[in-house]
Amino acid sequence: MRLASRRLLTAAGVTRVLSLFGIVTAVGLLPWLSGRDPALTVLRARSAEQEPTREALDAVRQDLGLDAGPLSLLGSWASDLLHGDLGTSWVSGTDVLPSVVSGLQVSLALMGAAFAVAVLLAGALVAPVLVRGRRSAGAFAAMLAAVPEFLLATVALLVCGVWLGWLPTSGWQGPAYMVLPALALGVPAGGLLGRLVADALPAVLDERWVELWRGAGVGGARVSAAALRRVLPPLVPQFGMAAVGLTGGAVAVETVFAVPGIGRMALGAAKSQDLPLLQGAVLALLLLGLAVGALSALTRRRLLGPALRDASLTLPPARPVRTHPAIPSALFAVLAVAIGWGLLRDPYAIDTTNRLASPTGSHPLGTDGLGRDVLARLGHGAASTVGTAAAVCLLSLLVALALGFLPGVAAGAADIANALPPVIVGILVAAAAGPGTGGAALAVALISWPPLAAHAAALVQEVRASSFLMAQRAIGAPPLWILTRHVLPSVAAPVARHALLRLPGIALALASLGFLGLGAQPPAPEWGLLLDESRAYVERAPWAALAPAVALALLAGLAVSGASYAQGRNGTKGRQAVKEIPVGV
Template sequence: MRATLARAAGLVAVLTVAGLLPWMSGKDPALSLLRARSAEQEPTPEALAAIRADLGLDAGPLSLLGRWAGGLLRGELGVSWVSGTEVLPSVTAGLQVSLALMGAALSVALLVGAALAAPVLVRGRGGSGALAAVLAAVPEFLLSLGLLIVAGVWLGWFPTSGWAGPEHLVLPALALGIPAGALLGRLVADALPSVLDERWVELWRGAGVARAPLAAAAVRRVLPPLVPQFGMVAVGLTGGAVAVETVFAIPGLGRTALGAAKSQDLPLLQGTVLALLALGLLTGAVAAAVRRRLLGPALRDAGLTLPAARPVRVPPAVPAVLGAVLVAVIGWGLLREPYVIDTAARLAAPSAAHPLGTDALGRDVLARLGHGAASTVGTAAAVCLLGYLLALALGFLPNLAAGLADIANAVPPVVAGILVAAATGPGTGAAALAVTLVSWPPLAAHAAALTQEIRASGFLMAQRAMGASPLWILGRHVLPSVAAPVARHAVLRLPGVALALASLGFLGLGAQPPSPEWGLLLDESADYVERAPVAALAPAVALALLAALAVSLSSATTRRTIRSVSLPGHRRRKATRAAV
């Protein structure tokens, strides 16, 4: 109930922010709309006054928001400010397309997840999970471009854009479903070994029960604690669909929301955001109902616990090699000039002068790759620092942190990016703020778990009995014991944050030209991949290496998180001091 209320409050808050966007941006809404409707028309005072009178902008944002809320109660979403048409038919049409795409993606996800979890049922023990972790870490926009280039352009197996038949559904469904299925498969594969070691499995085997019924019973036993995670995966599809629909030019809800944010079409933006978040809330409610159904009346109150996360077995040399390759490429690129334009060398092949070729303006790709990495990593470091400070503050307020985390988890990062970019304009700062708003919950959960354990330890009780003040205990024992492990966790999340920033840059919500940010580079290079494949694929390969590095470091995150919350108090404190 608390999670449902928190998500409903988040929905109201997001819609309120969407309603205030034109005024939060500091720009004249009438001027933005005039330029969106006709770029050639002069913004005369008479033209702007006519737009304000037509849309009721003179009444102020609160009055406009109140009218929209009243229309929502009557089943109306208003009229588009740009096209002048009803918003509801546009939202309904986009929702139908997005639901079809998400349904196909969920089918792919279930097939991929079953394929990854099936070996565990056969062998009775888990594998390394490295393949599932790598597939789950690949961003949807990067996988979309890879499938479009290979299966659509080079091989010509499937259409590369549009929405005219089932064949147009294949590549987008694969791009959305493969990462989601890899995550689902890894969750099930991590949980199955502990279930197969339970006493009832041994009894069933001794009674001669066949393998198929036993496997079905084990899967049913492991599903209840995992169903909420499945719901979060489905919510994530609503955010990933924005990038996939943009890459394949699909007229879905996410692409419509992105276009509405860029054109400042407030009623259409409100309608699409409402549909996206309502879809997420509905998914969460369905997941909760399925979990209760699977548990049954006997276990409904007690529930079942989720098995501890199993770290991916990655050889220690892998992150070192990946990091060395990225550092070498970035360092080499930083020594070159990224902004020099040479139109005579447009789309040149790799050579001694340009090791990775040139882009459509004749700029050196290696130089832009190196300077873009410095910008992306620096922004990601600032986001990690902000998330770390926020996690430390909320770690001492677990109840408040849980409610805020529910709201943050209900808003996909891309939706947050759309809203922030619409309010402040696209840019590096807007992308950083959007990622910060939704990326802090894992760090806060880690900080809250450590804080709770330390406060319950015996040595703190002794300190209180000796008369130590709460402030002294906080500064001398609690904060140092929490700060170091959470700081390591924040640093290890840096590659994942950089990928999130790149995804917003790819959608035009982050860094703007002529910045060499990696996501923007990938967006700019996708148009000439056939003429200059090396130059176009260079940022894609760099992002793929970054995703692999994120997987390698996440295994260390999992191991250290488990160890920091499971060691006895005095041993964990000694380990923390040694690490510091």
């Protein structure tokens, strides 16, 4: 057993190193992986009037070192990186390192404020559980956790900044400019943290030691502090993943509020093909994610103490959340009616005489900046978004089933994948292949398989250790027969249900990439793209922004209520499948 565990750790470590090396190599080779000619982009950025002749382009390539070949370019980039030199921006001609450091400082300040908001909100959600000893506001916390940061940022900008005028809506000039971005980032993270702790606390408070402490006259404050210390170690890795999620969400939030952080810098560098700046920003974000993961592991180790560091401390089974089946049914019915109604209309018909029209009988949700029917674009956008999400979900399921039989490989690659939010991967894919629906789908697929693979690996281990499988081996059943008749069917069905529950979250991730301009391109009626296009005229026609925003909120609610209903129906058996569902992709 000890030898098998050691082999598993060795395989995971080798895979982790190889995955990290592959990502760093891909970042270093971005100039060659890009589908567009960087020399042409740089020439236009330096001088828009200059003709892109062969001589001019060759001069730019020689200046940038693109004519030396990919291996020479990678070696030069890696050598400069080891000496702390990130190169020179192709567009501005300035050193990349000071720009990355400046952007990272802004992003760290924003993430610190957002994490403070998250902790305060989580404390407010957990306090009733500690006081009354039972679950409180679990569904509300799950709903907050499921709201995408870019959606919450847009709503906060519209309501608090535009309509009420309470707070500034763009820039980074003082503490007041930090409030709305920190709330947009911190509320979903706080909902996630609060939900995790609130779900685990009731079972811990029912443990025997709590009753003994209370019987001995120990105060409620000490019991609550001990219960939190009992709950936190197994949840610290989830806290680390929530902090990593802040780096991905910060890209969208910084874009909405024009915050000069490193996420917005990376997005702008990808769109302008300023690859040295993009390389520096992505490396900084990757290192930030890895540092957060290492910090969470160290924190868990310190919380466990010397006696338990080598032991596996797990929580007792959480009580299933009871959700009435009418809730997901109602949300699905509202979405289905809106989508079906919109599919009967033309999403591309332009009527410039009817631009930004208010909702009427002929246009139930109004029109956009080109006079196109918002309801029609909402319906057709749902069809493409959900269809793409279904394809990504199926691909993730197949990868997870394959890697479930290779737990060492899956564990090592999953650590690196968890350190890369979808937005960061989307930026890299867009820099290499250009923005588009296919690139967005690939980016989400690359990081959506780890929870499914972890679930599959756990089930494979459980099935292989079962007594009936030992009996099959004893009677001489062939390994292939055992695999296809027993192991694979026992694993595939639960993981497939898990993947189906992840479908709305994957659709939200695709919408977030579309919102940032990394997914579907105009005039495609994709939900995230619709929300991004409506920001330009949100003050004149707020209904054009509210329509996709409400649709995305309903989709998030459908993800939460569907998962909660499945967990409540399946009880303890369904807990393993549901606990991996990302409520804030």
